[in-house]
Amino acid sequence: METQNSDTIDIDTLKQYLNLGIKLIPVSIYDNKAFIRKGKPRDFGTNDINEIQSLINGNGYRNGIGKEGKINLFRFYPVDYGLVVIDIDRHKNKDGEIEKNGLKNWLKIEAKLNLPQDCKIKSHTCRVCTPSNGYHLYFKLKLENEPKFTDDVEVLYTKAVNVAGSKKEGKVYRLVGSLDAIPTLPESLLKEMIVEKPPKREPQPTKLGRSPQNFSNGNKRLSDEEINAYKPYIGKYLAAKGFQINNIGKTNCPLPEHHTNGDKKPSAQVNQNFLHCYTSGGNYNIWDIAKKLNNNDFKAAIADVINTLGRI
Incomplete structure (x- = not known):
């Protein structure tokens, strides 16, 4: 002992x-x-x-x-x-x-x-x-x-x-x-x-007008529930977009405004549902990242996530 x-x-x-x-x-x-x-x-x-x-x-x-x-x-x-x-x-x-x-x-x-x-x-x-x-x-x-x-x-x-x-x-x-x-x-x-399997989520009523109406891949609308369902896949999305995630979950920050001369040493932590940037101290979900990678266009961001990961 x-x-x-x-x-x-x-x-x-x-x-x-x-x-x-x-x-x-x-x-x-x-x-x-x-x-x-x-x-x-x-x-x-x-x-x-x-x-x-x-x-x-x-x-x-x-x-x-x-x-x-x-x-x-x-x-x-x-x-x-x-x-x-x-x-x-x-x-x-x-x-x-x-x-x-x-x-x-x-x-x-x-x-x-x-x-x-x-x-x-x-x-x-x-x-x-x-x-x-x-x-x-x-x-x-x-x-x-x-x-x-x-x-x-x-x-x-x-x-x-x-x-x-x-x-x-x-x-x-x-x-x-x-x-x-x-x-x-x-x-x-x-x-x-x-x-343990995650608890079964009760279907939530779709709130019209919250999501874009048309995507490049022909999808009509994402419900609030579908939008939330993509959040745990932030790591897969970043990897698909070319970001290298090391064995402790760190990657180069995809938000260039946080780093004057670029994020040369990985300083962002990829967690289960969000990315934490140690420089800014903020947490960013998959939609925050996708929007930034798509010229701050949320409609384009949703299309990009769906086209990259498929329908959840």
Whole structure:
């Protein structure tokens, strides 16, 4: 069993997240289940090491937010960065006996699937030892739906994850390996996951006049429901338009007005339903991008998306 060897926040580990472009979201000092402020958690994320150090020191950031005390815990959303985190729980009851042993179930999965060495728990190249003596196993993968395991092995994708280097209730999340060595989730492991289907959407009445009337491919109209249905395909659309998306979901920003001399180093993050530009701080869906690529003509943008991706 691997145990914690320090109760001190590990700044060097936190920097590894920042080097990957991951913004860290501070957690309230009063409640380790709540974020630092009410609202949209991602709005409070930061990739500024000076802000993080200020929060850890108890000096707060952004007009004094977090000055109530020293911040010890930070989180991020794996889905925003093309990552999946497998959470292997090992919880004890009040008598000190293990009542939730995800490790036992995970080892069965390893044996069944004969996973590569860098994906097995003992030799995983990017694993985190949690304060409850459990593990977070990091993998690269972009999904359209929410996956999950059963039996005390949880997949964290759209849920926030406590980051290595920070601490909870006095115990540090300790990184073993490196965030530069995250393996790709094997196909056999993906098939083993139970993938939840998105909830069935009730048909919405079409609001006449909201969408263009004629497209170059002969389509008459898209309903509001159809317009929303295209949003999760922003990555496929960008790829089809020639944008290279790397293994952590970053690409060159397609919005030239955000970059004086062009976006030479990929600085835009492709998420499930939108693209986030770190320079502008804004989020842009497939229609925002398509409109920009089609001379700000929304009619042409819809025709382009349909002609590129087909009917959804």
